[in-house]
Amino acid sequence: MKWITNIILVLTWATVSAMPLNAGTVQQDTTGETNVTVITIKGAIGPTTTNYITRGLENAISNNSQALIIELDTPGGLLNSTQDIVQEMLASEMPIVVYVTPSGGNAGSAGTFITLAAHIAVMAPTTTIGAASPVSMGGGQQDTVMQKKIFNYSESFIENIAKERDRNAEWAKSAVRDGEAITETEALELNVIDLIASDLNQLLVQIDGMEVEGKTLVTAQATIKQLDESFAEKFFGFIMRPEIMLILTMVAIYGIVGEVTNPGAIVPGVAGVIALILLLYGSAAMPINVAGFILIGLAIVLFVLEAFTPTFGILMTGGAVSFFLGALMLFQDFPQEMQLDWYWLVPATILMVIFFGWIATSGIKAQFTGHRTGLESLIGKKAKVIDKVNEKSGRVMVSGEYWNAVTEGEEIKSNEWCEIVRFEGLTVTVKPYTPKKEIDHGVS
Known part of the structure; x- marks a missing residue:
């Protein structure tokens, strides 16, 4: 019986010894399951950026992420979109880290507001932040009173953001008032950002243990879950670029006029209607100048009248000037980095004159002149x-x-x-x- 007792004792000791080991193993696995959600914003801030950040927050919450990290490199963007993003960031209980990267990147204009609104603001070496004056954000020409109102609002807006996140409010106001821009080292010294990190892994180590919104971050060994832009976000972001919207305008005109002058062709009409719908969608989301649309409409009228009036090109010339000015004005309310360059406007105007002066004129005359056969x-x-x-x-x-x-x-x-x-x-x-x-x- 003694040998049976010894066997029982040995088994009991092995079981007791194994319990702490197993408990420790479970705890290690739990620690390894932490993750962070990462989204990357590169380029101008617009309506699709707002959708992307919103989706990123929802994804981070559903994945029980430690934080949402926004990799940011932008020259600026639309003020309305920036306001929506900042409001969502300030109201978020999910810790948000804005990381200005890569080296040589920039959080300019609208990017300054977004960076200051983060729970944790981080910059990579040789990056810059600032130049947040409303001239580069709002685009267009405002009178003195309107410009003063926009400056006052922008200063108050960025000051409130800085105070909410305990950052340097005086520098934030100077970034709007004087267009001041600083490097990552200066930003850290002036309490504009919290950290400098050379890469994402270093960032995760540095923010490990920080307390945000009553939550202690566990990120040193966190899994990085990259969330890319969806196809819809990429597509609508693409069509909202000024040069693409100009092309859509021309396709809509060519398609609809082509269908009218050549009934039954179907393809031009379908293409024109689709382009028009996409253009209207972009116009609703972006600050399109209505006067520009009116001038483009006037240009079409002048082009059509040229087909029936022997003005020897006077109406055609007037239409060309009207189209050029309309296309120029169409995007004047965009930020400077999103405005249309002349090397897009000039070829577009020439193509429009050729289309109406040759193809469309022949088709219009054929539709409204008498029968020539039968x-x-x-x-x-x-x-x-x-x-x-x-x-x-x-x-x-x-x-x-x-x-x-x-x-x-x-x-x-x-x-x-x-x-x-x-x-x-x-x-x-x-x-x-x-x-x-x-x-x-x-x-x-």
Whole structure:
């Protein structure tokens, strides 16, 4: 019996010894399960950026991430979109880290507001932040009173953001008021950002143990979950670029006019309508200048009138100028980095003039001029009377063919000329031919 007791003791000791080891193993696995959600914003800030950040926050919450990290490199963007993003960031209970990267990157203009609104602001070496004046954010030309209002609002807005995150509010105001920009080292010294990190892994180590929104971050060994832009976000972000919106404008015009001048072609009409719908979507989301649309509409009217009015190119020239100015004004309310360059405007204007001056004009004239084939093309022409024609009977020669003919009144004798009025079956109605009076240019 003693050997049985010894076996039981050995098994009990092994079981007790194994329990701390297993408990420790479970704890290590739990630690390894932590993750962070990372999204990357590169380029101008717009409506699709707002959607991307919102989706990133929702994804981070559903994944129980330690934080949402926004890798940021932007020259600026739309003020309305920036306001929406900042409001969402300030209201978020999910810790948000804005990381200005890569080296040489920039958190300019709208990017400054977004960086200051983060729970933790981090910059990579050789990056910059600042230049947040509303001139580069709002675009266009404002009068003195309006510009002053925008400056005052922007200063108050960025000051409130800085105070909410315990950052340097005075520098934040100077970034708006004076357009001041600083490097990552200066930003750290001035309490504009919290950390400098050379890469994402170093950032995760540095923020490990920080307390944000009552939550202690465990990120040193966190798994990085990269969340890319969706196809819809990429597509709508693409069509909201000014040069693409200009192309959509031209496709809409070409397609719809092409369908009108060539009914039944289908493809131009479908392409034009799709382009118009996408253009209207972009116009609703972006600060499109209405006066620009009006000028482009005026250009189309002038181009069409040129087809019917012998103005020797005056209306065509006016239409070209109107289209150019309209396209220029269309995007003037965009930030400077999103405005349309001249090397897009000039070729677009030339193509528009060629389209209406050659293709569209021929099609429009063909749709609104008289018939040139068939019996309808003979109406108004003169014909030779073979047998006298009255209200009951007669015969005429029309294009080498004999036709039964009647008149609506006066009888026409044989071998005289008559004018064709209309065709009804195998009978042609005619009237006496009256030669058009010609002006005598001779000297009396």
